[in-house]
Amino acid sequence: MMHFQIYLKRIISLWLVLLSAFYSSAQSGQFKLTNEFLQLIVSNDGAGCYFNLQNNHGLILTTSPLELQFAGNKPSLSYQITTIDSGIVDETWYPPYGTDNHIRNHYKWMNLSFAQISSIATLNIEFRLFDDAVAFRYRLISPGDSLVLMQEKSTFQLFQAKKCWWSWADYNTLEKLVYETSIGQAKHAAAPFTIETDAEDFLSILEAGIDDYSSMTLKQDLSDSSKFNVNLVPWADGTAVKVKDSLKSPWRVVLVSNSPSALLEPKTILNLNDPPQGDFSWVKPLVYNGVWWEMHLGISTWKIQGGRHGASTTNVKKYIDFASEHGLGGALVEGWNTGWENWGQKDAFDFTTPYTDFDLPALADYAAAHAVELIGHHETGGDIVAYEARMDSAFALYNRLGIHYVKTGYAGPVNPPTEHHHGQYMIRHFNKVMRTAAAYRLMLDVHEPIIPSGWSRTYPNLMTFEGVRGMEWNAWSDGNPPSHTCMIPFTRGLAGPMDYTPGVFDILEDNFQQKRVHWNGEDKGHNAVHSTLSNQLALLLVNYSPMQMAADLPENYLHHPAFHFIESLPAKWDESKVLSSMIGQYIVVARRKGTSWYIGAITNEHSRTVTIPLDFLNPDKKYEIEACMDNASSHYETDPENYVIHQALLSKELPFELWMAPGGGAMVIIREK
Numbered sequence: 001m002m003h004f005q006i007y008l009k010r011i012i013s014l015w016l017v018l019l020s021a022f023y024s025s026a027q028s029g030q031f032k033l034t035n036e037f038l039q040l041i042v043s044n045d046g047a048g049c050y051f052n053l054q055n056n057h058g059l060i061l062t063t064s065p066l067e068l069q070f071a072g073n074k075p076s077l078s079y080q081i082t083t084i085d086s087g088i089v090d091e092t093w094y095p096p097y098g099t100d101n102h103i104r105n106h107y108k109w110m111n112l113s114f115a116q117i118s119s120i121a122t123l124n125i126e127f128r129l130f131d132d133a134v135a136f137r138y139r140l141i142s143p144g145d146s147l148v149l150m151q152e153k154s155t156f157q158l159f160q161a162k163k164c165w166w167s168w169a170d171y172n173t174l175e176k177l178v179y180e181t182s183i184g185q186a187k188h189a190a191a192p193f194t195i196e197t198d199a200e201d202f203l204s205i206l207e208a209g210i211d212d213y214s215s216m217t218l219k220q221d222l223s224d225s226s227k228f229n230v231n232l233v234p235w236a237d238g239t240a241v242k243v244k245d246s247l248k249s250p251w252r253v254v255l256v257s258n259s260p261s262a263l264l265e266p267k268t269i270l271n272l273n274d275p276p277q278g279d280f281s282w283v284k285p286l287v288y289n290g291v292w293w294e295m296h297l298g299i300s301t302w303k304i305q306g307g308r309h310g311a312s313t314t315n316v317k318k319y320i321d322f323a324s325e326h327g328l329g330g331a332l333v334e335g336w337n338t339g340w341e342n343w344g345q346k347d348a349f350d351f352t353t354p355y356t357d358f359d360l361p362a363l364a365d366y367a368a369a370h371a372v373e374l375i376g377h378h379e380t381g382g383d384i385v386a387y388e389a390r391m392d393s394a395f396a397l398y399n400r401l402g403i404h405y406v407k408t409g410y411a412g413p414v415n416p417p418t419e420h421h422h423g424q425y426m427i428r429h430f431n432k433v434m435r436t437a438a439a440y441r442l443m444l445d446v447h448e449p450i451i452p453s454g455w456s457r458t459y460p461n462l463m464t465f466e467g468v469r470g471m472e473w474n475a476w477s478d479g480n481p482p483s484h485t486c487m488i489p490f491t492r493g494l495a496g497p498m499d500y501t502p503g504v505f506d507i508l509e510d511n512f513q514q515k516r517v518h519w520n521g522e523d524k525g526h527n528a529v530h531s532t533l534s535n536q537l538a539l540l541l542v543n544y545s546p547m548q549m550a551a552d553l554p555e556n557y558l559h560h561p562a563f564h565f566i567e568s569l570p571a572k573w574d575e576s577k578v579l580s581s582m583i584g585q586y587i588v589v590a591r592r593k594g595t596s597w598y599i600g601a602i603t604n605e606h607s608r609t610v611t612i613p614l615d616f617l618n619p620d621k622k623y624e625i626e627a628c629m630d631n632a633s634s635h636y637e638t639d640p641e642n643y644v645i646h647q648a649l650l651s652k653e654l655p656f657e658l659w660m661a662p663g664g665g666a667m668v669i670i671r672e673k
Contacts, residue, residue, distance in 0.1 A: 029043075029044060030042065030043050030044075031043075031044070031084060031110060031112065033086075033108045033109075033110050033127060033129040033134075034108075034129070035108060035129060035130075035131060036131065037055055037056065037131050037132070037256075038053065038054070038055050038129060038130075038131070038132075038134065038256060039053070039054050039055075040052070040053055040127060040129050040134050041053075041054075042110070042112065042125075042127065044081055044112075048065055048067065049065070049066045049067070049112075049125070050063050050064055050065045050066060050155075051064050051066065051127075051136070052064070053134055053254065053256075055201065055256060055258075057197075057199040057201055057258075058159075058199060059159040059160075060158075060159055060197065060201065060203060060254075060256060061156055061157055061158065061159060061254065062157050062159045063157050064154075064155045064156050064157045065153065065154070065155045066125060066136070066138075066153075066154055066155075067152075067153040067154070068123075068138060068140075068149060068151070068152055068153065069149070069150045069151040069152075069153055070147060070148060070149055070150060071148035071149075071150055071239065080114060080115040081112050081113065081114055081115075082113050082114065082115050082122075083111075083112075083113040084110065084111070084112055084113070085110070085111045085113075086108070086109060086110040086111070087108070087109055088107070088108050088109070089105065089106065089107055089109065090104075090105075090106045091104070091105045091106075092104050092105070093105065093275065095270070095457070095460070096280060096281075096283050096284075096460050097283070097284070097285040097460070097463075097546045097571070097572045098546070098572070098573065099544050099573050099576035099591065100267070100573065100574070100575055100576055101573070101574045101575070103267045103270065103271065104267075105267075105271040106130065106131065107128045107129055107130045107271070108128070108129045109126065109127060109128045109129070110126075110127045110129075111124050111125070111126045111127070112124065112125045112127075122140070122141060123138065123139070123140045124138070124139045124140070125137070125138055125139075126139060128251075128272070130266070130268055130271075132255060132256055132257060132262070132265075132266045132268065133253055133254060133255045133256060133266060133268040134253075134254050134256075135208065135251040135252065135253045135254075135268065135272055136251065136252050137209075137248065137249045137250060137251045137252065138152070138247065138248070138249040139246070139247070139248050139249075140246065140247040140248075141245070141246045142245060142246065142247075143245055144245065145244070145245070146242070146243070146244050147241075147242070147243050147244070147247050148239050148241075148242050149232075149239070149240045149241035149242075149243075149247065150239060150240055151232065151240060152216075152230045152232055152240065152241075152249065153229065153230070154229070154230040154252055155221075155227060155228070155229050155230070156205055156218070156227070156228045156230075156254070157224075157226065157227050158183065158195060158197075158226040158227070158228070159197070159226070160197050160198040160199065161183045161195050161196070161197055161198075161226055162182075162183070162195075162196050162197055162198050163180060163181065163182055163183065163195075163196050164180075164181060164182075164183055164186050164189075164193065164194060164195045164196070165178055165179070165180050165194045165195075165487050165490055165491050165583055165584065166178065166179060166181070166186045166189035166190065166193050166194070166491065167179065167189070167190050167491065167492075168188065168189070168190065169188045169189055169190045169217035169218070169219075169231070170190070171217075171233045171420035171421065171422050171423065172413075172414075172420055172421040172422065173421065173448070174190060174449075174451060174466075174467040174468060174492065175448075175466075175467075175468065175469040175470070175473070176190070176469055177469060177480070177481075177484060178484060178487040178488060178491050178492075178584075180487070180583070180584050183195070183225055183226060184220075184225040186218075186220060186228075187219070187220050188217060188218070188219050188220065188231070189217065189218045189220075189228070190217055190218075190451075191205060191206045191207055191215075191216050191217065191218060191451060191495075192204045192205065192206035192451075192491050192492065192494040192495055193205045193206070193218050193228070193491075194263070194490050194491050194494070194583070196583075200258070201256065201257070201258055202256075202257050202258070202259065202260055202262075202263045202583075203254055203255060203256045203257070203263075204254070204255045204263060204490070204491075204494050205218060205228070205252075205253070205254055206253050206255070206269070206451075206494055206495055207250040207251060207252060207253060207451070207453055208250060208251040208253055208268070208269045208272035208273060208453045208454045209250050209251050209272055209273050209453055209454060209455070210250040210427055210450065210451070210453040210455075211248065211250070211427070211431060212241075212243055212248070212424070212427065212428060212431075213232075213241055213247075213248070213249055213250055213424060213427060214232040214233045214234070214240050214241050214422070214423050214424040214427060215232070215233045215422035215423070215427065215450055215451060216230050216231070216232060216233075216250070216252070217230075217231045217232075217233065218230065218231065219231040230252070233420050233422040233423040233424075234420070234423060235419065235423055235424060235425065236418035236419055240424070241424055242424065250453060251272045253268060253269065253272065255268060255494065259581075260490060260581045260582060260583045261578035261579070261580060261581045262578075263490060263494070264489060264490065264493070264494070264578045264581070265576075265577075265578060269452075269453065269454040269494075269495065269496060270454045270456070270457045271454075271457075272454055273453075273454040273455055273456075273457040273458050274457070274458050275457065275458070276457065276458055276459065276460055277458075278438075280438075280459075280460045280461065282404070282441050283443060283460045283461050283463075284329075284443075284571075285463070285546035285547065285548075285571035285572045286328075286329030286330045286373060286405075286546075286547060286548075286571050287328055287329055287330075287548045287549075287550060287566070287569050287571050288323065288328055288329055288330035288331060288332055288373070288375060288547065288548070288549055288550070289319055289322060289323055289328055289330075289331055289332070289549070289550050289551075289552075289554065290319060290330075290331050290332025290333065290334070290375060290549065290551075291310045291311055291315060291316060291319055291331075291332065291333050291334055291335070292332055292334050292501070292549075292551065293471075293475070293501075293504070293551045293552055293553060294310055294553055295310050295334065295335065296472045296475035296476060297475050297476075297509060297512070297516055298475075298476070298516040298517040298518055298519045298520075298523070299512050299515045299516055299517075299553075300315070301335070301340075301519075302334060302335030302340040302379075303335065303340035303341045303343075303355075304341070304355050304356070304357065305341075308517075309335065309355065309357060310334070310335050311333050311334065311335040311336040311355065311357075311358050312357045312358060313357060313358055313359045313362065313363060316331065316333050316336075316358070316363055317363070317366060318554060319331040319333075319554060320363070320366060320367050320370055320372050320374070321370070322554040322557070322558075323370075323372045324370035324371060324372050326557075326563070326566075326567050327567050328372070328550065328566075328567075329372070329373055329571065330372060330373035330374070330375045330405060330547075331367065331372055331373070331374060331375065332375040332377065332407060332549070333358075333363075333374065333375065333376065333377060334377045334379070334407070335355075335377075336354050336355065336358045336360065336376075336377065337349065337350055337351055337352070337353060337354055337355070337377075337378075338350045338353045338354070338355055340379075343381060343412075344381065344412065346383060346386070346415060347383065347386045348381055348383065348386075349378075349379060349380065349381060349383070349386065349387075350390075351378050351387070351390050351391070351393070351394035351397075352390070352393055352394055352397050360401065361401060364401040364402055364403055368402055373403075373404055373405055374403050374405075375403075375405040375406070375407060375445070376398050376403050376405065376406045376407070377406065377407045377408075377409070378394060378406055378407070378408045378409065379408075379409040379411065380408065380409060380410050380412075381409075381410075381411065381412035382410050382411070382412035382413050382414045382415060382421075382448075383412070383415040384414060384415055384416070384425075384426070384429050385415050385416060386415070388429065388432070391433065391436060392436065395436060395437060395439075395440040395442055396440065398440070398442060399440045399441060399442065403442075404441065404442060404443060405442065405443045405444075405445065405463075405547070406437065406442050406443070406444060406445070407444075407445040407446075407447065408433065408444060408445070408446050408447065409447040409448055410447070410448035410449070411447070411448050414426065421448065421450070422450055422451070426450060427450055430446065430449060430450050431455070433446075434455060434459050434461070434462045435459065437461055437462075438459050438461045441461070442461060443461045443463050443547070444461060444462050444463055444464075445463055445464050445465075445466075445499055445547050446462070446464070446465045446466065446467075447465075447466040447499070448466065448467075449465045449466060449467045450467075451467060451492075451495050452465045452467065452495045452496030452497065453495065453496070454496065456496065456497070463497070463545075463546050463547045464497040464498070464499045464545040464546055464547045465496060465497060465498065465499060466498070466499045466500075467492060467495075467498070468488055468492045468498050468500060469484065469488075470498075470499070470500045470501055471500055471501040471502055471504065471529070471551055472501070474504075474527065474528065474529040474530065475509070475520075475527060476518075476519070476520035476522055476523040476527060477520070477522040477523070477524075477527065478522075478524065478527075479527060479528065479529065479530050480530060481530055481604075481605065482530055482531055482535070482602075482603065482604045482605050482636055482662070482663035483584050483585075483604040483605060485500075485531070485535075485539060485542070485543070485602055486583070486584050486585055486586060486587055486602060486603065486604045487583060487584045488500075488543070489542060489543065489581075489587055490581075490583045493543065493544075497544055497545045497546060498543045498544070498545055499545050499547065499549065500539060500543040500545070501549045501551040502536050502539035502540055502543065502549075502551060503536055503537070503539070503540055503549065503550040503551050503552060503566060504529050504536050504551055504552045504556075505533055505536065505552050505556045505557060505560055505562070505563075505641070506552060506553070506556045506641075507528060507529045507531065507532070507533060507536070507636075507640035507641050508528050508529075508640065508641065509527055509528055509529070511553075511555070511556060512553075512555075528640070529640070530636050530637075530663060531602075531636050531640065531663050531664070531665070532630050532634045532635070532636050532640045532641075532642070532643065532661055532663055532664040532665065533562060533628075533640060533641050533642075533643045534562075534628050534629055534630050534634070534643050534660075534664055534665045534666050534667065535602050535603075535630075535636070535660075535663060535664050535665035536665075537562065537565050537566070537600070537628050537665070537666075537667035538600035538601055538602045538665035538666055538667050539600070539602065539665070540566065540569055540600065540667070541569075541589055541591060541598055541599070541600025541667065542587055542589050542600045542601075542602055544576075546571060546572070547571075548569070548571060550566045561645060562628050562643060562645065565628050565667050565669070568669065569598070570591075570593040570598070572593070573591045573592065573593055574592050574593055574594065575591070575592040576589065576590065576591045576592070577589070577590045577591075577616060578590075579599070579612055579613060580610055580611070580612070584604060585603065585604050585606070585608075586601070586602060586603040586604065586608055586610060586660070587601070587602060588600070588601040588610055588612060588658075589601075590612075590616065592616075595618075595621075595671070595672040596669060596670065596671045596672070597616070597617070597669070597670040598667070598668070598669055598670075599612065599666070599667070599668035599669075599670070600665070600666075600667055600668075601658055601660060601665050601666045601668070602660070602664075602665035603660040603661075603662070603663070603664055603665060604663070605636070605662050605663060606662055607659070607660060607661050607662050607664065608659075608660055609657055609658065609659045609660075610657070610658050610660070611655045611656070611657055611658075612655060612656040612657070612658055612668075613655055614650070614652050614654075614655060614656060617652050617670070618672075619652060621672050621673075622649070622672070622673040623649070623650040623652065623670050623671060623672055623673060624647070624648070624649055624650060624670075624671055624673055625646070625647070625648055625649070625650040625656075625668060625669070625670050625671075626645070626646070626647045626668070626669045626671075627645070627646045627647075627658075627666055627667065627668040627669070628643055628644075628645050628666060628667050629643065629644055629645075629646060629658065629659070629660075629666040629668075630642070630643060630644075630659065630660055630661035630664035630665070630666065631643055631644045631661075634661035634664055635661055635662050635663065635664075636661070636662055636663020636664065637662075637663070640663070649673075650670060656668075
């Protein structure tokens, strides 16, 4: 059994199967799960089933109904509970990569079984109560029957919510700006949906373990701005979920904390997925560069066009050489395969035939000889029918050539037409790709994905996801304001790793300006990365990804004094802490590798000084500090590439004060002497 599957401790309490002795009271009543921090009360009163959640400050969610609605208006619950099981799980497991080298999974659980009615078989609702979250899901078995779910009528009735952070729900993209508003303005929110209460508690509603189901959005109830109903992304025919024999919903999760920083630390989403089965020792995280940013800048092209093709053998060798010389683990190549010239057409892409100026076998050998992983790329343009027909042969080619990583993309309308990116059809597809890639020992970086839901615990080859308005928007649009990156860790980031692709040093995008061609309709011709250089370094730490891209061109890194901060960046961490934060304003994250700590700090459009506590350091050791920080004149708009590198001995007795410029930040490395 692999080391990350070994459990240090597992305590499962005796199941309490309450049958005939309990039956009379099980028809109605209240059923509780409690721990030191939270109390879940599930009520069944004969007219419906609903739950309340409270912490030490009082109510968080109140009278929140649970119900499924199937085709034909068949009721899902008889509201007559036949059995109740409950217990406790306490275990520790070891992921092959991540922000921490071990994860505790500790929760109380309760399963409610409802009596069989008409043609709908027995339905279970499973609950888990963690120290920092509650989760529930529906499971229904109906042997031999096809089930068509019209609506999942789960509801989250907020109690005294003050404000929230959210992005507009879109059935086809997660690449949206995040807003901070009152609850009343959040009419239709994508998950994760993050809220602050009047009691200054913080919670976020999201989902885990999405398999054969549909993605969840959250719609504000027309009659009550504090009530949010689960809305499932529909099929083209208006139905929500179609299954045969059995239905298992994703986990509906409510994270609860008393501070923004504490909201970021739970591993609940991973813990709600099953351990891996089989050998995943071949899975390895890495920091990489690649032929990507130059195309977004319009310096080169994805397709062969006028001698400007980015994925030529000569150009890719340049990236491989740079990665090898500077200790980067991989080099990504986009635009290597034929089909980019047919973008938007059916069957446009060939996933095995390279362009004539790209020698795939030779470059695979060249990368291997230089100890660099060649990262392949499959852009589907949303043509799922074509990709699924060719996926096995494409993965087999990579496997045969010794290519172990593949970045997938879905930038386009889904084929078959009228299906949504985030509906059940695409959920099935993404999970099929995940499982097929595992069979070929391929690691995945998924762009234009569904929302991450913790499947990387079960399939560790599912490394990272985009699913965020990331760096590319800064190349050809108005871009992302500094506050955006101070909000996405508390929204999209709660769902899982983000391939934000930071690390750009040419902030003003003025190098090679004469070579740029405006290729994107949103390109206004005055684009820039809205951050300081130190902020770009810090984002490599703040936005965790086990495949972390240093996105800029090699020419912009070469001989740059700050580049060695990227050269020294680990891809796998032993321990992580959120030291301080305010959603939308700033965040300070610390990650440990061995005896060294790496600290990333970013701020929004306002300058600020933050105090970094050092109580996590060993009091018996001496330390030295190296930091890339904003200079006195640094500013994300007027002087973004100004920075200073500071080196000194560190006094553990004093907190470390860090000043950040508007749109600024810092990367700090603390090493034992």
